[in-house]
Amino acid sequence: MRNWIASLLLSMIPCISMGQNQTYFQYKTDEATLVFFDKNLSRYIPHMIRMYQNGKALHEQIWTSDSIYQPEAPLLLLTDWEDDGNGGASPLPRSLIQIGMAPLNMSYYINPSSERYSQLFKHEYTHIVMTDKYNRSDRNWRRFFGTKVDTDNKQPISALWSYLSVPRWYSPRWYHEGIACFMETWLSGGVGRALGGYDEMYFRSIINEGDKLYSVVGLETEGSTKDFQVGANAYLYGTRFVNYLTKTYGYEKMIQFYNRTADSRTFFGKQFKKVYGQSLRKVWNDWKEDEKKHQEENLAAIRQYPITATKPLTKEPLGSVSPFVYDPVTQKAYAAMNAPGDFAHMTEIDLQTGEQKRLNDIYGIQLYDPAYVALDRKGQRLIYTTNNSKMRGLEIYDIQQKKVVKKKKYQRIGNIVYDNTHDCLYGLFSNGGTQSIVRMDRDLENPEVIYAFPFGVSVFDSDISHDGKWLSFTSQGDNGEHTLLLFNTEELAQAIFKPVKLITWNDSNLGQFRFSLDDKYLIGSSYYTGVSNLWQINLETREMEMLTNTDIGLFAPLEITPGQLLALQFKRDGLQPVLLAREVVKDANAVTLYGQLAYENNKEAMEQVGLLRDSLPRMEFGDVYNNITSYNVFKEMKFAGAYPIISGFTDSKAWNHMTPVIGYRFNVNDPVGLSSMKLSVGLSPWSNNDWKNKFHIDFDWKYYFWTLKAAWNHMDFYDLFGPTRKSRKGFVLQLAYDYSNTLVTPYDNSWGFSVATYGHMDALPLYQEVEVQGVRSMQTASIYRKWSKTRTSLGGVMKEQGYQLGIEGYGYLAGGRFYPSIEASGDFGTLLPIDRNTSFWLRTAAGHNFGDEESVFGTTYFGGFRNNYVDNRNAFQYRTTLAMPGTDIDAIPAHTFAKATAELNLRPIRLNDFGALFCYPTWIQCSLFGTGLSTWIPNSTHKMYYSTGIQLTTELVFLNYLKTTLSLGYGHLFAPEGFQNGRHGNEFMISLKLL
Structure with a gap:
């Protein structure tokens, strides 16, 4: 009976090989590996390969013809999981380009493009060459690590190794999207966002309304979150700034700024100073002044003819x-x-x-x-x-x-x-x-x-x-x-x-x-004059007539009564419904596109950008189609690098004392990421532990929804910074299955189970302060089910409304006895009308242990904020079931419990133009909470505990992609008489959440 769960765990390991029923396919060349999930897509693979080859060849003419750089053959992942086409790229840990097969969304003609796959590959390959391209220093680091290191929040030192191996990845989004939009435009002969009417309209609206243009830091802190266009502002501002650099300082200097060469600087800001001899902040401010002048000239040109009158239907844009x-x-x-x-x-x-x-x-x-x-x-x-x-x-x-x-x-x-x-x-x-x-x-x-x-x-x-x-x-x-x-x-x-x-x-x-x-x-809109005006076409004569002369932009006209139109008028903060007369306009001026000025100042260079110097090799349809094979996850698994790590582990001389562990992490995975193995080995020779507890091994294998873990003296980096402790002496072998269905937004339906066996343990797996007395080995099993429907409104920093429900069963098998328990939770939140992004949540939980109430295995323990001083978990640990700010961790025992927390999350304060290019805060947010905990222990009186507290949280961003959260908290506990620490307790919390 003692080893029943261990035997079950081992017998289930072959289940991992089942994986998914879906078959994956691939086509391999020396230039790329293309993977897709639907056999019906195979007939389109030759076309996709050709579009990729064309984009790659054009980029090689610009960036890689005179350097030591040898492009890595990327993984091209074709998906059909969304009904709007999209693309994405990442250099880590291998170069990957993801292409959504569906047509692009053409709403308001945001994204002018040529043939969509050609445009996507030109855009996304820009990201690859900008981030993957190395000089000698980058290459040496990659050789040392055996890979481009991806960040892992369980080992935050990986962020340093990642920056050393792929430094240009750690640049702001406007930096990446600006050059990608610029290149997609001119590699396609002038079709793209660098010559986009929407972009022109957006900046014209800002100048027209006397509003501010975001600073280079403010764009990342405020502009990409508060604005109704959120992350799309990176495309707008980035493309605009690259146009300015090209127009003002020339195409060659702009390429020099972005290129990674032997003498280029590692950090993008220092590279900018090296190329342009000025700080990025100053030149960004120069662009803002130039943009203002440009748009004032455009507005003056438009207004040389009468502006079409409109009647707003709402006070503000929607x-x-x-x-x-x-x-x-x-x-x-x-x-x-x-x-x-x-x-x-x-x-x-x-x-x-x-x-x-x-x-x-x-x-x-x-x-x-x-x-x-x-x-x-x-x-x-x-x-x-x-x-x-x-x-x-x-x-x-x-x-x-x-x-x-x-x-x-x-x-x-x-x-x-x-x-x-x-x-x-x-x-x-x-x-x-x-x-x-x-x-x-x-x-x-x-x-x-x-x-x-x-x-x-x-x-x-x-x-x-x-x-x-x-x-x-x-x-x-x-x-x-x-x-x-x-x-x-x-x-x-x-x-x-x-x-x-x-x-x-x-x-x-x-x-x-x-x-x-x-x-x-037919009545519609067009940027024919550079401004989105309304037009009509006579179905019989096919004659086009202009209906408006607007200074900003009009869209989506609908005739509601003869001669009267309902349309949408663009404003800085969105679209506003308006009424206007349907009348033919005879005269209107065109505006000058900002990208056109960049082109006119660099005609000779930019006319050559999209021209292939050498023709691509001939490719036969059958040669591609007939070489499509199945994608075997196990056969594709390869060594994916290794790097030094540091962790923490319990020292036997003091229960809360940690000793550092020096080790190494080894990674193996398949290119798609369906299967990944991580092996960490470590040594703590300076600890006071027995010799057998100075060696450390952690093995983690994820395969689809399965996870297999094995460890000897499990170590954890964040144990170095207490007070919570996850490292444990002895061994653990665990098999878990976790499935989540998120196909329908905003619903999430997940379930899973796990079985594990432990040996030579010094503390319970869930409770660090509860020693194991007389039991050196145990087995556990758990099963859970969760349902949630949560949403965040524009500008929010956390879930603001909805519900989260869960139920979990957990049990120990120890000393020949079984100790089952059950817990249910329900969180309910709503957005409050008192202020934007202000929410109220009621978080509840209840549980019961069915095992022996005299045993530690039949008890649940509460206490503390439960944040480490340095952490990788959610910053709001006081929301978890076992938290009770104001007392020590695991200080409150219960055989049966019920708990409720009322929480008020105030509107976050957005920071603008505060910080440096490599480090800046984005928001500050305050949460107030009050908790009531009711506990029952057989043969003892019912007890009530109350906790009130506050937590201030701010997000800090390092090197643009390394998001860190700093939290400060205070909790006060009201306990019944006879509580071990007295009737009142105070706890101060400071925690830095990494990555």
Whole structure:
């Protein structure tokens, strides 16, 4: 019986080999390894390889032709897990480029692009060469470690090794995205954000409203969190600043600043000073002045002709807003919106009174266009997309019943429009990089694919005529050109596919075009003049006419009565609904794009950027397709480097005394990261322990959802900084399974179990201050289930609303006896209306031990803030079940307990332009809490403990990617008479959370 759990653990180890049922595929060349998860994608692999080769070859001409650098063959990971295309790149621990297969989101034409995979590879390979490229010093460090070291918060010294091996990775996001957007633009012949009308509009709006441009530090601390565009500001500001450097100091100097060469400086700020002879802060401020002058000139040029009058429907901008839909009977308009300090929701605006009403929350939003919305006017129903950040679903909201009446998961349908004539829904279905027109009945059942676009074609901005005869879309071509398409719905129903190409613009966009009330025109927006003005196209003559001359930007026009338009007007803080007259404008001036000035000052160099000097080798489709093989995780596992580590371990001379352990970490993994092994070995010869406790081994193997751990004298870095202690004498062997389903935002459904065996222990696994008396070995088993639905509004620094529920069973097998216990928890929070990003939480927990109440194995122990002075866990440890600030750790025993904590989290203070380029604080936040703990022990009186406290927390960022949290706390305990430390206790806490 004693070894029952140990035997069970060992017998389950073969289960690890089962892994997942899904098969993975790969295609290998000397240049890259491409991995994908859907066999249906294999026909597109030759095209993806060619787009990668083209982007790589163009970059090699710029960065790597005259250096010792030999590019690492990256892993190209193709996914189809989201319905909006995306890309990502990382150099650690191996170079990786991730490409989402779906078409890019073209809302408000934020991201001008050519053929999307070509654009993505050019953009993402910029990140690879900027961070992976080494000089001799970087290469020597990589050889010493055997890898580019990735950070591991369990061994924070890894951050130092990582910086030495990949120094340019530790630069701000604007630095990375600025050069990537610049290169994607000019490698594509001038199609990209460096010449983007949206970027121009954003900065024009700031100058027009007399608002501030963020400082180089303030962009990271305030601009990327407080602003409604959050992280996208890194793209906006970074691209702008690179344009300024190129315009003012020349293309060659800009390349010199970014390039990693033998004589370049390690830190990006010092490299800037070396190249430009001035500090980055000064030149950034120079750019802000130049930007102001540039935009004032543009505004003056626009205003040489009368500005189109608009009537705002709301006092303030609404943040991110979807195009409105309108019901002429009720005269109400509807849209999805997401403003800072609030959660995304459907909003209703009465155009007669201007009254705005919140209808219901929307989960899983997009950044610029929170959701796609359609209106069933006869049924008084709103249909909108959900889970937009992943695989989209659909919901029906009944306006009269004021509730959601139907939900459909994983429909993968966007750009929806409702045909009120035929009572059906049209949309674009996304799967495997392709799009199809799909039709559904009024109940969103029986989806029918009625037309499939060729692979690689991007289609968006759909509408349907009022008589239900025509569907319209905008299609984007390989060179960024836009075409307005019309489909006859009657022909589609008969499988007759003859799309009408209404008009094509090669040098500008055609966005959000919708039918006029008489169905004779399509009315939309375009940056044709560099400003997003409204336009109309006559369906019969195909003549384009300009309808506005706006100084900032207008979008998503909708004719609501003959001659009157409802549109969205861009403001610094988001989009604002306005009314305006539908009138033809004859005269307007174009603006000068900032990127155009950079080009004109460097024509000769920049015209050569996108030209291949040597043609790419011929590639046969069959040679690629026939060499696609299965991806075997075990065969692909390789040595992934090793580096020195330092840890802490218990010293036998004093219970709370720690001794340092010097050791080494060895890593093995597969390139995708499905399986990884970490082996840490250490030695503490100077400790006072027995010789057998001076040797330390920790082994950790993660394989899909499985984790196998084995340790002898388990060591922990953070034990060096107490007061909590995780290191344990003796051995442990543990097998665990942890599964989490997060496919639907914001829900998380997780469960798992573990079994473990311990030997030669000096303390219980969960309670460091509770010694094991007379039992040197034990086995444990646990099982848990958790459910959560939590959200954070724009500008928040923690979860602000929702719930977290959990139940866990835990048991010891020790001394031939079994000690089971159970614990349940429930946390409930809400965003308070008193101030932005202010939340209140009620956190509850209850538990019971079924084992012998006289044994330490049948008891739960509480006490302390439970933060280490230096830590890697969540900074708010007082929220955990076992915490009770104001007394020592494990000082309060209970056989049965119930606990509740009320917590008020105040609005965080955002810091702007405070700190240095390599280190700066981002926010300061205050939390107030009060806890009540009720404990029962058989043959003893019921006892009540109370704790009140405060915690101040600030986030510190080192080297731009190493986020650290400093917390200061105070807790006061009110205990019953006879408590070991007296009726009152005080505890001060200081904790620095690393990485």
